[in-house]
Amino acid sequence: MQSITKNTFRATDQEVYGVPPDQSISHAAKIYGLSVILAAIALTQWIIIGSTHLLSHSRSEERYGWWLLCTFFAVATLSWTKLGRKVPFNYIIIAAIVESSTIYIAMEQRHNANSLVNFYAGIVVVALMLASIFWGAYFPMFIVPGDLLLSCLVAIANIMMIIFFINVLFINYQGIYIAVRNTFALVAICMVMYTATIIHDRQFDVPKNEYLFLSVLQFFSYMILHERILAISFTSTLNISC
Template identity: 60%
Template sequence: MNRDPDPEVRVYGMPQDENISHALRVYALAVLFALVAQVQRIIVGVFIEREGLQRMPKDLYGWWLICTFIGISTLAWTATGRKFPINMILIATIVEGSSIYILMDQKHTPGILPNFYITVIVVALVVGSCFWGAYFPMRLVPGDLLLSLLVAVANIMIIAFFVNSYFIHNKSFYTVVRNYFALVAISMVMYTATIIHDRQFDVPKNEYLFLSVLLFFAYMILHERILALSLQHYDLDCDIII
């Protein structure tokens, strides 16, 4: 009689190693995803020419958010999405899709130094948010209610984003939406850190694939925001930051 395999093997496609904590898995995978994205941007960025560059369609930001969120939701909450190898395919798609999107935006700020500063700032934000969620008093950390409200408003914001993108064309609203999702990303990192460091007692700690992708997605949202802010001070007709 065949025994049912270990649930973690069946869901994640890999055996559990008690010597590797779930926290280490989450952070290690999140860093790995970020490194893969960064290396791709560096390699491709070397060959990018600024001549004839066109701005990306404004609605592409919204499509990136929606498609990535659907991928993460499938990975986290569906039986098929949680099983190997579908989970690995979803993760690869999320990482590659986000890397390509940021690369398309990054091409407007060529050069190693500006993008190095952007990366340092974003990494500092993510690490600081993780530290905040892991060690600051819980009353100062976003909880279930606040995060639910932020996500609910985010759904409204993304609908308004597409209405503005296709019908109204108010440039200021794009900035408002990006700033709001950056706030959601920071709150999401803080909340995720409370899960990773066992401060949320009603959330499973073995969701390391989902949590690592969530951290990576927040990292990419913040990278896009800082990148967009840098573009406001970058003159495409010269090679210096003004």
């Protein structure tokens, strides 16, 4: 009777995604493994799109804002709504997040000088992700982003998103676009650090079937950073050519 009680959820535990956790795989392995799988799916499609010369579009600052806004609400739906937590709706939302982000980044990659620039950009982003995960998992907690800092950054990010669309509609000042991208890149890095504290049980106790949302959150952060590095590399090569 004790073994049965030990392996079942407490009455107060929240049922997440309707899928019981697999005890044979560690919590961290499931999150990082799924994050790598999602990134590999995106990378495979980027290679295919790049080799076939598809999705050749002009750059649009407004498209960045709509991608960011829609993806954020998709992640929020996946995390905070009962419908978003249930099968198959959670898988549909995850597929939409991955595909929309993959296609958007693929369009941004086409504007860089060559595939070598995109390759180096990918290396920089992976290095940033690994460094952020290591920071959140092993650095002293007093220098790791906590609830207060993350809440402030999310609030600032929401304000910056409003400013972004005001800029698109009325001002069209390039400096505001850069400031918004830098803000969301900072939020993405802090989010990866924060999720690492959760994954490695440094923050608080999280139900062990809470892994799909954390994986998608890491993937979304990866996409934000990738877009920022691509924008920097595009601007740098454009300035050199001029």
